[in-house]
Amino acid sequence: MTRVASADVDVDLDSFLLRRRGAVCVPTAGLLPAADPWSTAGLVALDADLAQRGHLLTAGLRAALARLTPTALAAVGSGLLARIDHRLGADRRHLTLFHRFPDAVPDHAHILYSRSIRAFLLNQPRQPCAHCGRVGAEAGIAALAPCAHLLCPGCHHGLTAQGRGDRCPLCATPLADEPWLGEDNPAGRKAAEEFGGEQTLRPLRLAEGETLDVALAELTRLLARRTPLDPQDREDLAALLALAPDDLAMRLPAQIPVRETKAVVLTALLRRDPDGALPVLAERIDTATDVLRLLWSWSGAEPDLLPATARRLRLRNLPRPLRRGLLAILDGLPLPSLAEDLRRHRSAWLRAGELLHPYEYRNRYPTIAAAFVLLRETDLREHPVGAGFAEPPHPLRVVETGGRTRLGFTGFAGRAESRLAAVDVAGPARTLAARPGELARRLHHLLRVQAATAPGEPLPADVLRTVTDALRGAAPGPLLGAYGRLRGHREQGERRLYFPRGTVSLAHAREDHGAVVPAELARPVVESVETELLRRCAGERYDLALIDEGLADLVVPFAERAAAKTLVAVPRGSRQRLPAGERLRLFLHWMQPEHLRVDLDLSVALYDAEWRFTGLCDYTELVHGDRAAVHSGDFVSAPPPHGATEFVDLDLGRLAAAGSRYAVMIVFSYNDVAFEQLTDAFAGFIQLSAADRGVGHYDPKAVRQRLDLMGDAKVCVPMIVDLEDRRYTWTDLNTGADGGFHSVRRYSEEVGRLSKDVLDHFSPGNRATLWDLAVAQAAAGADEVLVRGRDGAGLRSWRRHEGEPVEDFAARLRQLVGADAAERATATERLAGTRAFVTLVDGDVPAPEKLSGSAYRLYPGPFDAAPEEVERLTAGDLLARGLSCRGRARLGHLTGDQTRSTCWVPVRVR
Template sequence: MPRAITAPFDSDVDLDLGSFLLRRRGAVCVAPGGLLPDADPWSTRGLVALDADLVRRGYLLTSELRSALARLSPSGLAEAGDGLLARIDHLLGADREHMPLFRRFPDAVPDHAQLFFTRQIRAFLLNQPRQPCAHCGRRGAEAGIGALAPCAHLLCAGCFDGLTAEGRGERCPTCGTPLSAGTYLSEDNRIGRKAAEEFGGERALRPLRLITADQVTAAMGEFDRLLARRTPLSPQDREDLTALLAHAPQDLPRRLPAQIPVRETKAAVLAALLRRGGADALPVLAERVDTATDVLRLLWAWSGAEPDLLPATARRLRLKGLPRPVRRVLLDILEGLDPTALVEDLRRHRSAWLRAGELLHPYEHRRRFPNVTTAFVVLRGTDLRTHEVGREHAEPPAGPLRVVSLGEHTRLGFTGFAGRVEALLAAGDTEGALRALAGRPGELVRRLHHVLRVHATVAPGTPLPESALDIVTTALTRAAPGPLLGAYGALRGTRTAGERRLYFPRGTVSLAHAREDHGTLVPAELALPVVESIEAELLRRSGADGERYELALLDEGLGELVAPFAERAAAKTLVCVPRGSRQRLPAGERLRLFLHWMQPAELRVDLDLSVALYDERWRFTGLCDYTSLVHGDRAAVHSGDYVSAPPPNGATEFVDLDLARLVAGGSRYAVMIVFSYNDVAFEQLTDAFTGFMDLGGATTAGSPHFHPRAVRQRLDLVGDAKVCVPMIVDLADRRYTWTDLNTGADGGFHSVYRHQAEVGALSRDVLAHFSPENRATLWDLAVARAAACTDEVVVRGLDGGLRCWRRGVGESVDAFAARLRALRGQDSGTVSALPQLIAGRRAFVALVDGDIPAPEQVSGTLYRLYPGPVDAAPESLERLTAGDLVAGLAPRSAGVAAR
């Protein structure tokens, strides 16, 4: 009987599926099994307090969710309400600073709960009339949104007229409260105006929708999507996958897809199977592990580390022992690999394999696994004439590998893959290099710019030969979407001699380095055929699955969202803005930057929040930090410097920016910087995060400094970094570039003023690197999918206007995509309003802001960056992330072509 397979499990990982559903789908799960037949009167009263607490955080219960919560018992509602508020506070970063408004919810609710809720709703409506109807999700002045009297729940005129026609107009459809004679509360009210002045801003409430299935069933709907990703998962996605694996049903091996493209993801899944124990996991290993590096990744995941094989991870990793059955299966897998490839893979990660060999004990089974033994002999440089294994002197194991020397070190008689490619490029043989690279399409696509540069050097003014272009075109059909999109952005951009180029070395955090590039420029006419081949491949892949839509609704603002890359090193954030994307600032005149951290009990940590200011030519204009608390005419104000953050409350620093005053003072760019003054890495902190809030109008004296509902972005500070640059604000254009970057600080970073030149140069390089013409964007992905999968596309412009494109009779997909990509050749005629446009149709919807009303009876696919009323759409509208859009470009059969 096989021995049970067990391993330590990381108990610090958040396995709360409720947070998972709230963050990814804007949904709250209420299982039908725990509901009473009818609403409980005490729970109905308690819901008023929950309404007030949620609206304080910027959220709104939809009518379906509120009705379900009312059918919970009072104790059940107390538990559900406390849990929901705690999850929202954790997402917003308010869990350290604020307790729920009503601490004894729902027992002993204060009498002013209803008054507080009414006051907050009036504040929202006075600042921003475009709040969503809690019944249908519509919003805007044309919908006639108002707050019902006396309960203050939001209802549009259309819903009220419909309910009245059905004879149900006497009660609120959300809570059932009898309505007053006036129906709607008056907005022009002294209390409401005072609340509006305190609130400021124009943020719409975010609806929370109901999921009636149990949490495991609802959450596992995301499982296949994460496994299908073709790019490494972000830290947040990896944490979500860990939670899903911990709650996965017992038939997990049968739920796995035929392929898991990302090797790190596959290792995490296989390690989870091993932790469950039993012999059923062993055949899965033999079936799915097909390279030596897969084995190494599995050992790391089994030991509780990220299977990224990074040196930084290796320094902290302590490998866990393997049960004998697992060890034998892994040695069997290694023995069955091509011997030459086996040695090459082992030498690629030599130090890691030396440690892994201590677990696998290959010499103990040298006669059963001769190839594995020989590979480790080569790896260790063992002299077989003097090395003794067991009781007898070892002879070179039999096998196809030939040991050519038994001198001081054992060596192999072959040249590695990378060496062969470099030799061909050094000789100027670009076609030979492409043939060598063709066996590894991902490597070929990553090196396309280098190959074209060599060709432009050795054969200036000549196009790439047709035979070489055919090799590239064939390789494109098998390349992963990440390298494909990276090459697309790099080759279509305009390059200049001596330009500064930005590099992101692979690591646990996103460190950026820039240098001047004086190499040969790749002419546009040389790169154009390759760019056109990539565009054709994107179209082919977008339509290869045969899925069709009746309509596509795209947002022109997608052109400012960079297609996600290097997600492995992305920080966990409240809103998953891809690194390098440029977004509009909130409409208010004031931003509040915040930094919170809490140090371990035995370690003092001093973090500092700073803002460096530059003019339009990147000349330094000022600073707001612990050395200069006030800049200019109070255009930037620092809250004061904390030098430690002891538990349990930690410490928080703020910087308020008055955008108009900063511009008037001559500043164009504001660079937000967080650094560790006493050189303690972020990973050593108990908790640390930063972000910004939209203050909107002025806040009154005595109001809290941290406003949960005003939080627009939050970023967790993690990893072995000590300096973080979260974003760069363009004060004149009222936009910010989300950078999520770290910089090296080996010699200490104690003063932004001392490093002002380096900070300005890095910021300038970042803005140039992430310009839309130099990077693939979500607009490129959305256009490819829309052109390949539908004949009618509606684009919402940056000004909010709607324009329509229809594919002409006999028009090719390539031509239709070219018109869309350039936003030219639109069709004339009036476009219907958005709710009527997509209601009842199968649609592909890709938006920056999910602010459109939730359509009824709609199906298809939805991507949105910011949450909004569209989140209340039915489950038939499949939700996607930016990573899912990239994963949809997975390689498919080359025989399937876009029409």
């Protein structure tokens, strides 16, 4: 990607900080010595606008904004609101075809802020304090009178003791004789009914430190990530690289583990200084595929080497010095790996050869020339270069086939396949151990061979030792993929789900009639993986760990390259509870480009407990049953500038009472236009209160999830709702579609079968989860672990006994047995003043004081106000963090003094 203009980069960085850290940059150059009276008054309007979107200014941020001039405040505030609206999808006009939806289907600043705060407090008293970020103590948080800013009793008592209790600490407004704003009045009750749900305001804090330093810190984290970046991370990477200083090459980490990321970075260096970047390329490139990815990125494409990308890619010419430099790098690689890498991406390398001209320099670079002779299957007797290969270098050989003389080569994959066909597992285990990632991917296959050839016998000790040693070098993805695959329950003839690598998330299923791997055969390997996870996490110490039992519902991220951009980064296959209430509103918004009509359709397919089709709600049937599902009306085009929006309201209780168990949300491109051709397209769901039946209502603060529709796909299945359990499975999947005129009735059987396969595939225990990662990190890094019950219920404590092996401690945690006690203190009280490892589903834990360490949370909340010393982790960070194949300490049976952000890849089955 070319360098981004400065203004554009600033916007991207601001969005990056808002999304990842809940932080807002305030330009330091324009700050006044003291608060401006006009800006202080203008902040009231910003308070109201943010409250309508479910956000709250914290004290530090509010003080910085007050020091801006009124003009600068207007610019910063407008930009902040625009970024929030863009994330929530509220920057579009959402009108329904039937203007009185759903009732008419199918029949054709200070007062506002005060009212909003009352509504939030009536629905959920535990709101964050705008001064300290914590949730109020026993007396509960309240709003100050008359300004309505939220303050906890502790802060108010502290200010009173300092003689400052007569004014609001945020806006300095003199307080009334009764300093607390009454909640229970008619206006507040009405607002509470309109708002609905127990929603918590999300604190926004000031981004501390220089903007460039923040950008470089985030860039370093992305470059060090050991798992592929999702689309949002790749977009952030491009913006941050454009912000990097001229000495970017000197600031790069020693290793960039993800090869696609490395290609993007090297391309950025090439575009800055083509001549100066060549030594960096020679140092960083260690496989032929790295060169191919670089050529893809140099040509303006994603360096994923996918066939879909290749079909649209026009390779960009190379300057002669760069071409010679790349040939020299390729010629210096070992011939066996070079030949195998070229053959793995044969069609792509044939195109790349047209740019590199390897035969032109065959005397200077004979190794790469020989590899291309092999790749092109050149007849050595007819081609002029063939004379130089009468005696080819090892391991190439001359073969005669079909009257032609050419070079032959047996690669690693061929040797592994031939040995897997034998009756002895020791040979293929030794072969695969040379490539730990391949061993992890084929581990189930290896055990299946053992189960078929030696029924009832355990894996030989030498083979288990070979596997255990090799797994130390496997990447996190294949390692955890094998872990989930081997520990899950398997049956003869079960349907297995596959996720082919691609630009969109496709899934295919087929029946598996191969030998079932017995649990007793897989158990030693599973235990080896668990020990390896603990070994990799050993090294970083914490005073305390807090992990959430609900993490067991979050699948380890996999296939993130094809994941959609979402408001809440729920990993595909994860199962989450629905928002409180009986009603759910699904939405779809899209805008077509000029001169192209695009007709998207929001649909819901309904099935019973046995996955029998029970009905639908779409453009062909606007009302299902006794108004259990209601469609807002079918738009057949979405011209700019506003596009079009469709809604479907679901009454969960009525649907279940009518015999439906599952509701599958689907988006169809009716006239067969791929999502990637749209100017803008996204879908998601909104939490509705009992009183919220507004006209085409799109309430940004009530948006609970949205995903961007993207890629070369025409059918998207974002989620499956379980109407009985009131939970949804986030699928983020696409299905194949041809011919246009797509509808639920046409695909009801296919969608039902796919949905059932998805739920079976991600059923509890079948996949590695964030709970597995959190337990490994907590057990290896802390001697005391607090476990929060599902949905925030209860807190229990586990302590590592003196001399207890860390494996045993982790086993007790993993199985939730042998707890020391139920914790009486709150999580906030226990975490205050500690260095902690925190992993939560909901960030509704009040932010502790003087906390440091690392933290992950799925849903935002008061915990987002935690100090800057807390490292914020994404699910991808949690996966990659500490799981490097270069573990820093041997685990063994470590004592307390010695210890201190996907991924199932299907194997081929015979």
